[in-house]
Amino acid sequence: MAYPPAAQSSPPRQPSVKVILAAADVSRVVDRIAHQILEKTQGAADTVLLGIPTRGVPLAKRLAARISTFEDVTVPVGVLDITLYRDDLRRHATRAVGPTDLPSGGIDGKRVILVDDVLFSGRTVRAALDALSDVGRPASVQLAVLVDRGHRQLPIRADYVGKNIPTALAESVKVTLAETDGADEVKLYGGTPS
Amino acid sequence: MIRHLLSGADLDAATATQILDTAAEMATVAGREVKKLPALRGRTVVNLFYEDSTRTRISFEAAAKRLSADVINFSAKGSSVAKGESLKDTALTLQAMGADAVVVRHPASGAPHRLANWVDGSVVNAGDGTHEHPTQALLDAYTMRSRLGRLAGLHVAIVGDVLHSRVARSNVLLLSTLGAKVTLVGPPTLIPVDIAAALAPGTDVCYDLDAVLPGVDVVMMLRVQRERMNDSYFPSAREYARRYGLDAPRMRRLPEHAIVMHPGPMNRGMEITPEVADSPRSTIVEQVANGVSVRMAVLYLLLGGNNR
Numbered sequence: 001m002a003y004p005p006a007a008q009s010s011p012p013r014q015p016s017v018k019v020i021l022a023a024a025d026v027s028r029v030v031d032r033i034a035h036q037i038l039e040k041t042q043g044a045a046d047t048v049l050l051g052i053p054t055r056g057v058p059l060a061k062r063l064a065a066r067i068s069t070f071e072d073v074t075v076p077v078g079v080l081d082i083t084l085y086r087d088d089l090r091r092h093a094t095r096a097v098g099p100t101d102l103p104s105g106g107i108d109g110k111r112v113i114l115v116d117d118v119l120f121s122g123r124t125v126r127a128a129l130d131a132l133s134d135v136g137r138p139a140s141v142q143l144a145v146l147v148d149r150g151h152r153q154l155p156i157r158a159d160y161v162g163k164n165i166p167t168a169l170a171e172s173v174k175v176t177l178a179e180t181d182g183a184d185e186v187k188l189y190g191g192t193p194s
Numbered sequence: 195m196i197r198h199l200l201s202g203a204d205l206d207a208a209t210a211t212q213i214l215d216t217a218a219e220m221a222t223v224a225g226r227e228v229k230k231l232p233a234l235r236g237r238t239v240v241n242l243f244y245e246d247s248t249r250t251r252i253s254f255e256a257a258a259k260r261l262s263a264d265v266i267n268f269s270a271k272g273s274s275v276a277k278g279e280s281l282k283d284t285a286l287t288l289q290a291m292g293a294d295a296v297v298v299r300h301p302a303s304g305a306p307h308r309l310a311n312w313v314d315g316s317v318v319n320a321g322d323g324t325h326e327h328p329t330q331a332l333l334d335a336y337t338m339r340s341r342l343g344r345l346a347g348l349h350v351a352i353v354g355d356v357l358h359s360r361v362a363r364s365n366v367l368l369l370s371t372l373g374a375k376v377t378l379v380g381p382p383t384l385i386p387v388d389i390a391a392a393l394a395p396g397t398d399v400c401y402d403l404d405a406v407l408p409g410v411d412v413v414m415m416l417r418v419q420r421e422r423m424n425d426s427y428f429p430s431a432r433e434y435a436r437r438y439g440l441d442a443p444r445m446r447r448l449p450e451h452a453i454v455m456h457p458g459p460m461n462r463g464m465e466i467t468p469e470v471a472d473s474p475r476s477t478i479v480e481q482v483a484n485g486v487s488v489r490m491a492v493l494y495l496l497l498g499g500n501n502r
Contacts, residue, residue: 084231085233091500093195093499097215097216097219097494100219134228134230135226
């Protein structure tokens with residue numbers, strides 16, 4: 001097989017990849033958020049964690065596990081699928097609908113903490129708020145995210161942030177978790193090589 | 195993703211399974227306080243019914259409304275069809291009104307296929323002549339899956355007037371795609387020659403209901419369509435009921451777990467006795483409830499995204 005010789009001049013530009021959080025960092029950040037939730041909610045009474053698929057779900061489960069380790073309280077965990085509430089449904093091929101699974105105690109009158117991996121435009125959270133109001137009436141709603149990368153398009157902010165990452169719009173942030181992807185890591189793609 | 199749903203054969207196993215899985219999520223909406231989803235907000239669904247129907251039309255209407263679509267009901271009676279308008283002109287009118295989906299029931303087999311060539315929107319076949327009724331097959335499959343836990347490997351007997359039954363045709367196509375085995379049962383006059391081979395290889399035909407019952411997981415009774423009984427397909431209604439009607443003694447021949455289905459409307463005392471229809475094994479009311487969830491899933495998958 002004869003391949004054309006590789007170009008000697010100007011090697012192709014590789015998109016740069018930068019690890020923002022390694023596995024140990026992710027677990028420390030989850031621990032810190034768990035502590036913050038306990039602090040801010042005076043012991044996480046009447047609190048429900050709802051994960052937004054995909055990666056918000058394992059994060060919510062981890063937070064609940066850490067909270068019960070730290071203070072011996074059991075926080076109900078659920079799943080809130082937001083597919084049917086997205087504002088960009090018509091811009092893509094039909095998206096598969098995932099399960100919504102609320103804790104048996106429901107969410108009425110509870111403090112609901114939405115959990116997601118990355119906070120970016122805020123549109124996912126907007127959809128989650130709409131979905132939430134159709135399935136019940138929580139006393140209050142808070143938001144916990146592993147990463148806040150900025151560039152909000154809606155007036156939404158997180159109550160608990162694992163890490164603020166200043167990014168350019170062209171860059172992308174990718175969170176991987178052991179439960180969904182095999183390993184814990186947060187990476188920044190496409191940044192200017194330093 | 196498919197653009198129209200005209201036949202049970204339009205669906206491959208993956209797409210059909212996706213519809214059933216989506217329907218399972220849609221079903222949870224029925225138990226909520228707010229029985230509405232915003233997914234089809236601003237979309238228009240036209241129910242175009244050239245034949246009388248209660249449950250199918252209401253089911254599609256409820257499904258579209260739960261997804262926040264606007265619904266326009268059009269029945270041939272009291273419309274310009276009564277003045278002689280053709281299907282094509284009606285289609286062009288709907289097109290001009292911006293229908294995103296047309297749900298059509300028509301006495302002529304194949305009418306939805308013609309319609310699909312005339313309008314830009316999606317066409318859903320809600321029953322055409324003696325041809326097909328794919329959403330009924332989907333809701334039947336959904337009901338079987340939720341009662342028995344699986345579809346692959348199930349043995350389903352479809353009993354009665356197969357000749358005129360669009361439900362039977364769509365069910366044979368869909369169930370064989372999903373790995374179930376179908377046996378068609380009925381008097382020889384009501385089972386077309388070679389229908390099994392023509393629809394799906396592996397489908398059996400049997401003229402003796404009692405011989406089939408002990409080995410099936412599902413028995414689906416078809417309605418004897420009196421409006422289509424113009425020839426002498428069987429000597430008398432009483433003889434039909436004796437040989438092919440499902441009564442309590444026959445139901446006891448079924449395996450313990452087997453379920454009894456009927457697409458409705460029933461002729462009680464003809465193909466099914468009231469005792470059987472109202473027994474815990476009967477899924478007839480469940481089928482109606484599942485119909486809304488399955489049609490929500492179909493409308494969402496056809497209209498929810500940009501599939502052009």
